[in-house]
Amino acid sequence: MTRIGIIGGGKGATLHAAAIIHTRGADLVGVGGRPGSAGELASVADCPDLSLDDLCTAADALIVAVPPPDVGGVMTAIDDRIAGGAIVKAVLVEAPFDELPEIRVPVALGANLLHAPVVRQGLREIGKMSDPHHLQMRIRQPKPDWGAHGTSAFGGPLHDPGLRLAPVLLSAAAETAVHVDVVDTKHGVHAVIELESGRKCGLDVAWVAGSAAIEIEAADDGGVILMTLDPLPRLEINGRSIPANELHPLEALGFVPQIDRLAKTAAGASVWPDAAIGSSIVGLFPPR
Known part of the structure; x- marks a missing residue:
């Protein structure tokens, strides 16, 4: 225990x-x-x-x-x-x-989403793509109402949910990010992330009224993969919904597998994902 x-x-x-x-x-x-x-x-x-x-x-x-x-x-x-x-x-x-x-x-x-079974499946499928030419994460959610997260002093939507969810996008890219350009949009920001190979991916994030909508889309010449992450992860490949096992929401969202991984790390297993990833992501994005 x-x-x-x-x-x-x-x-x-x-x-x-x-x-x-x-x-x-x-x-x-x-x-x-x-x-x-x-x-x-x-x-x-x-x-x-x-x-x-x-x-x-x-x-x-x-x-x-x-x-x-x-x-x-x-x-x-x-x-x-x-x-x-x-x-x-x-x-x-x-x-x-x-x-x-x-x-x-x-x-x-x-x-937590990196531990979610459907997200892990989606990342594997994206990894099989041949030279993807499009990779984009779109995040729309109400302004956070906990602590200072919903204030301009905290950094705006780029920091929450943007930086909080960016590790999922960069896991899909499967490359080191080397530079980020950020531009303001009507309700949030759009970040163009340059990868080590010269490829680019996008992070589009905004605070909006209504329900949250979080998705990652990847495309190559052979098709399109869409992962919808809220309220529970779902996967589509070329417009076809991929069936997922019925799981408790805490397991489907990766919270339970994340705790299991932490327990294994405490017992001597390797750490994943290393928190240094979070530091490197924060360092890439310019202060807002």
Whole structure:
């Protein structure tokens, strides 16, 4: 049984708590390290509201789900406790973040959709394409209403949901991004991402009223692949819907497999995806 603690108490932390509860072989030992909302989440999840010291003492792995400006300080505090003998063996950190200091244990990037079964299938199919000439991610969602995410001070739609979902697009590209140009659109931004080979892909993101719409489209001379990611991942190849297994939403969206991967990392498996990916993505995009 892998003991997992959560630092944070907002929407992301709430989803992680539910995923841990639904993951076989994982135990939610507590949430905390933050005033206010963490205590509310602890009550809902029926687990202790613990201090950072107590979380580091009780948990094999930690999930950091705090506002971007706070991530660096929290990670440094965790590393200090590990240096002092805390048992933490792995950390998962939610993106985006302003800075990510190196620490003594593996750090995974919070990117649940990369663990979603349908998304993994779609990425494999895109990987089989012969010289794709089109790769685009389109994101439309209501302005976030948690914390500072929906404010201009936070960075606008490019940062949430843009930078949070960009790892899925770059996984589809299967290349290192080397440069990004960003232009403003009527409701958001459009980013042209240049890849190492010279190919380009696009990230089109905006805050809009109504339901969220998130999709990735790839095309080569042989056809088109479309992945729709909200509310649950769906895959179409050349206009044909690919059947998917009926799964609990937390599993279909990759939250449960992500917890399972974190538990394996704490047990000594390689970290994936490495949080350094998140740092490199943040570094590519110009400040807004």
